[in-house]
Amino acid sequence: MKKLKAVHKAGLIIFLIGFGFFMSMFFIGEYHITKEVLQNQLGEDRYEKTAPHFQEMISTTYSSQFTFVSDIKEVFSKINDSIQSRYRIEEGVAEKLAAEASGNVYKQELIGNYYQSNDEISSWKKDKFLSYTDWMQDKKFDSEEALASQLRSSINDINSEIVRSKGYEDANVKNHTTSITKASDKSHVASNPWLWLLLSIILPISGALMYMLPRLKTTDAGIKNDHIYHRSLTSRGWLGIFLGTFLILFYIVLYWYPEYMTTWVLMLDPLSMMLSGNPASRWFLYGFLYTLAILTMGVRMIIKYRHSPYQMARTVSVMFFQLSFAFLIPEILVRLNQPYMDLKNIWPLNYDFFFDYKLNEMITAGTIGIFMLGWGIALIIIAVPLFTYLYGKRWYCSWVCGCGGLAETAGDPYRQLSDKSLKAWKFERISVHSVLVFAVVMTIAVLYSYFTESQTLAGINTYSIRSVYGFAIGSIFAGVIGTGFYPLMGNRVWCRFGCPLAAYIGIIQRFKSKFRITTNGGQCISCGNCSTYCEMGIDVRWYAQRGQNIIRASCVGCGVCSSVCPRGVLNLENKDENGRFNQPILTGNDSFGVTS
Template identity: 50%
Template sequence: MSPTLASPPLPSSSPAEKLSLAVVAAGLLALVLALTDGELGRRQTWFYAALALVSGGTLAWSWVKYGGHPAGVQQNNLWLRASTGRGAVAWVTGLVLTGFYVVLYWYSGNDGQGNFGPLNNLVHALDGFSQWLRARPADQWFLYGTFYTLAILLMGGRAIWKYRHSRYQVVRTASVMFFQLGFAYIIPGLLQFFQQPEFYFSYFWPLKYDYLFPGTVTSLVQNGGLGVFMVFWGAVMSLVATPVLTYFFGKRWYCSWVCGCGGLAETAGDPYRHLSDKSRTAWRWEVRLIYTILGIIIVLTALLWVHFATGNTLLGEAGTVAAQWYGFAIGAVFSGVIGVGFYPLMGSRVWCRFGCPMAAYLGLLQKHFSRFRISTNGAQCISCGNCSNVCEMGIDVQQYAQRGEPIIRASCVGCGMCSTACPRGVLNLENGPKEGRYQGSQLIHADSLRILS
């Protein structure tokens, strides 16, 4: 009988790490108390105490964990930890996240009397802040937006500490934090404060699919000049700016610098990026699903406009029902429940990889029309596997690096983590001439714009 090799023991956390994590745990306990306390004053106290404790504890832990150690991508023991190796902690985290999304989407709607079901206490704890920002009481979506934005900001701080040696990663992380806080949280709230339509300037069709639906367009236009500008902004960004920006910079300009879905994946989802399935089977499912969803939303949008042009007689109620089912299956179940709830089990870009129609649209442009590529130098590759391990989109980067082939994949979001993790400088993100784009790095034109990470 051959002896079995036992896994080396995990290094113990320092007292400072344990203290900061205890502060986070106290914050989560305070959140539970806010959820269950029936007295408004105490509930608000517990709620804001929870936000303060979780925020302070997370930032302190990030500083202790990464600030006190040499800079660099540290992937030690990821598969051995219960939290990042699909262990018990990961399953519990996944169940909690999934349960939260289920409750949020289907059990926390306003009953007409200001009751938001299981999340009622947390929603009303935000009434004062919501009145200040939006001039209206909070609802379940304002609660969700607050949690979502806070997660990106706090875990973005962690990512900046962790990758502080890479200017590219620091600037990219700061960018998604800025767009989420400003364009997806503050500006929509201020628009409501001034009695204008809620609008997210950082989301475009086909991701924000209803922004080019005839009903949404008509409603916005009826709101006057600002509404007309919103329609113009959405159409131009979706149909003109997106192809142009993708031609020059690849899909990274949006997926890794602007998009809130990508922002959450790159910050809160960073501990799980190595979990992405890199098998051929996963790639086949990726292609089948994401382009099917893109095709569905294109056809649905076109049919709704034909229906609108024929005086709403072509489809009857079928168009509305189809849009509702798309919103339920794709906008709620896929992007929310699965896309975020499954972070600890399937990696951080499940939605972006398998379901996002915007990623599919950008990916087609990137693969066939863009100047963007990741060049490789096979002679320097030592086959350490760091690049493949950090790829959240399921690309086996090492295979390209070993052969010295440029990486031109529709799924690549240009996060640059493969380049950041490479100890030999084998991988470089480039925007260069399209000529010779598919050739090895030794033939790439010298005048390519190289962005080192």
């Protein structure tokens, strides 16, 4: 026993050392920008135009990525300022053109008269002016001021386009800064990526496994409370808050400040080259860490739930689907010059499936691309209804889904933090179905633009709709809140309150499925284990005490409520769907109905 405890403590120490190496890469770096790096990352033409702005950086060696990144951003800002000052249409032009218009009737010939020079800048201003005011041709305005006002509006639109067409927008600045920082890194990590992969990834994973494996001998099979409400890590204590804060910051940096992750990304270049033939990106880093978390914490799940064949089987399933379908197969497809695709990711969870660039990518890929398109559509309209009817929501949410896989493995220590109140249930139904409606509207909008080539629908820019969805739902809700709030709100925050696919599958499960959790009320001793461990916030004990079947739309069929029940009260079943409604069931917020 002492030896096992020693292994347990040694594993924790090794994990912390490895994690220390991982975090230290934020501060280990030597950055030296070169002409060749800028030419490769910006392109020959743009480099020639912007080279003078980078001269001071080229002659400097940086030891801090924070300073290096800050200076690059400052250079891009100066470049944009310079471009704007040269291409900006000056004030007063609108008034001059309006004054020259005869009878307040706009004629585009006025622009030709005003910009007679053939130099590149004057030609650009003239072309843009003609484009933005084409609709005004021969239009008579009420007054000279009304014409000038409309021209000022067009000028403002043109000036706002300067950076987008001639300079570097925020997204381009971010991408270029990230690529330049990575290419300029001359640190020990750049020259020894395998060593750092060993120190910062393999070492902490080994420590984590050493920490978990002694439980095979030190605890019996079966689930126990084990003081989960007295541990700082699992009861919203300072350790839990620290972990939640770390996860939130990780997602913020991943989505909006990837330039500070370049050392981590650089470490994975050899592995990425082996799989896809391409250097690693922030998304490869994310997929790699995501997969490692599921695999490592999956081992913990298997140890903890080893008394339950069902729990072990579904844990192995989510580990398999994440490793193969979500991580390896998409990278191998890229190596084979095929579209990147997670073949188990289903719309509307995979919300960009119908985006124009994705559709074009699949269509132009030939036979395999058409197969991918057909496969994705078949999953939506055939697989989801069929499998949900046969097996309930669990077939996907608890056995296949990557989001569910992370929640079930890495998030398992926090399942007891899910709010079981009626208030939370009411909010859940509004929230998750609102996201589903948003996803449907957004998809209709992007498909409308794809087939009609019109950028607006009902006066709203469709690109703006999908951008808002990607930011608010894809990034903030699914990432920052969905994972970062594990230690604060439980492990199924995203699945419960935000996942549109969960809402879609849940509607089918609630009204047309063979799946139910049956209860034997006479055997219930009201211990509360089932409700405590329900990650979806269902007060399972409430149903068990009344002997009612649980057919809630939110239930993901994880089966933990059954696994923790000391009396065998709960049982997951797939039977004749009519049998789901043969007992009193909850039909409203606080009412009962009886069906026969």
